[in-house]
Amino acid sequence: MKINKNISLKSYNTFGIDVKAKFFSEIYDESQLKEILSFEEYKLLPKLILGGGSNVLLTKDFDGLVLKISIPGIEVINENDKTVIVSAGAGEIWHKLVLFCVAKNYGGIENLSLIPGTVGAAPMQNIGAYGQELKDVFDNLSGIYIENGESAVFQKDDCNFAYRDSIFKNKLKDKFIITGVSVRLRKNPILNLDYGNVKYEIGKLGYDRIGVKEVSEVISKIRQSRLPDPAVIGNAGSFFKNPEVSEEKFNQLKKNFNGIIGFKLGNGKVKVPAGWLIESCGWKGKKVGNTGSHAKQSLVLINYGNATGEEVLNLAKEIKKSVLNKFGIELKEEVNII
Numbered sequence: 001m002k003i004n005k006n007i008s009l010k011s012y013n014t015f016g017i018d019v020k021a022k023f024f025s026e027i028y029d030e031s032q033l034k035e036i037l038s039f040e041e042y043k044l045l046p047k048l049i050l051g052g053g054s055n056v057l058l059t060k061d062f063d064g065l066v067l068k069i070s071i072p073g074i075e076v077i078n079e080n081d082k083t084v085i086v087s088a089g090a091g092e093i094w095h096k097l098v099l100f101c102v103a104k105n106y107g108g109i110e111n112l113s114l115i116p117g118t119v120g121a122a123p124m125q126n127i128g129a130y131g132q133e134l135k136d137v138f139d140n141l142s143g144i145y146i147e148n149g150e151s152a153v154f155q156k157d158d159c160n161f162a163y164r165d166s167i168f169k170n171k172l173k174d175k176f177i178i179t180g181v182s183v184r185l186r187k188n189p190i191l192n193l194d195y196g197n198v199k200y201e202i203g204k205l206g207y208d209r210i211g212v213k214e215v216s217e218v219i220s221k222i223r224q225s226r227l228p229d230p231a232v233i234g235n236a237g238s239f240f241k242n243p244e245v246s247e248e249k250f251n252q253l254k255k256n257f258n259g260i261i262g263f264k265l266g267n268g269k270v271k272v273p274a275g276w277l278i279e280s281c282g283w284k285g286k287k288v289g290n291t292g293s294h295a296k297q298s299l300v301l302i303n304y305g306n307a308t309g310e311e312v313l314n315l316a317k318e319i320k321k322s323v324l325n326k327f328g329i330e331l332k333e334e335v336n337i338i
Ligand code: FAD
Pocket: 014, 048, 049, 050, 051, 052, 053, 054, 055, 056, 069, 090, 115, 116, 117, 118, 119, 120, 121, 122, 124, 125, 126, 127, 128, 129, 168, 176, 177, 178, 179, 227, 228, 229, 230, 235, 236, 237, 238, 336
């Protein structure tokens, strides 16, 4: 197994932040992972688990061991007339799994098309987009505890999935390495076209028939038209989560701020798009040194080229401050700050 020393992580995070890792190893199977976790010399070092690096902001050199999870494989492991269970290695590219399923007309993850990153990181924040979340199709996952190298399987109820959240982003953060994920999909897909302008965009393309393939194509198109491509401009998608406020607070905001948007969640709370709040504070498209807020989607912070993680973090702090001052709402980071 190869262990590199003092390597740059610039090409391993989509923000393109240039920090160094003291030790770095790419992992292709569980036995390699168990072996490296058993080495005395790395036992006491901090560990950073890395997939595609599309949801991290690296703010300093990492004085420990980076484990880049590249475990491959996608296969159907079980099926009946109605459903199919597809299992994938944690290192597979998420969108490759989506394309595998779409090609076979398996329904349930087509709205999650083109989300960057790996299969193994998907449960971490219960990835979601356009009205679907991983938890809707999640069956189980397997992985290994860093402390003792023991294997474990998590069923859906064990994962505490919530909006951009799970047990892996909280109690088990940096403690448990996901090595494989299984999803349960429908052989007769039920399409979900209710989010935003999805139906309208599909209509415009004049398809004869609409199935998971067409939905996947349209979602990909919408995403490409709004979100910056990390291969071209450094970013990690939405930097903050969309905040939830009480209905009472939202009604008050509506009186004070014309045009504020909110989506009732049915539990007495309203989800307010952070992008709207940030735009209303004047940040949209604004450049601050090497960083800025994206011109088409203000929730996405970007690296114009040579930004440090600290610079991005400082911009995020300023944005948080202005949203708090204007609306009394505290934004919380979606991105993992390291
Ligand atoms: P990384 O960034 O490598 O890691 C993210 C976190 O998960 C880190 O804390 C890491 O330690 C941990 N982790 C990674 N792999 C493992 C593992 N195998 N076991 C345990 N922990 C692990 N997200 C959405 O939910 N919806 C979107 O629509 C969306 N759109 C995006 C658009 C763009 C342009 C970008 C750049 C990002 C977007 N994201 C979105 C965020 C990101 O794509 C997801 O969070 C994705 O799941 C991250 O995968 P990754 O492999 O890059 O994770």
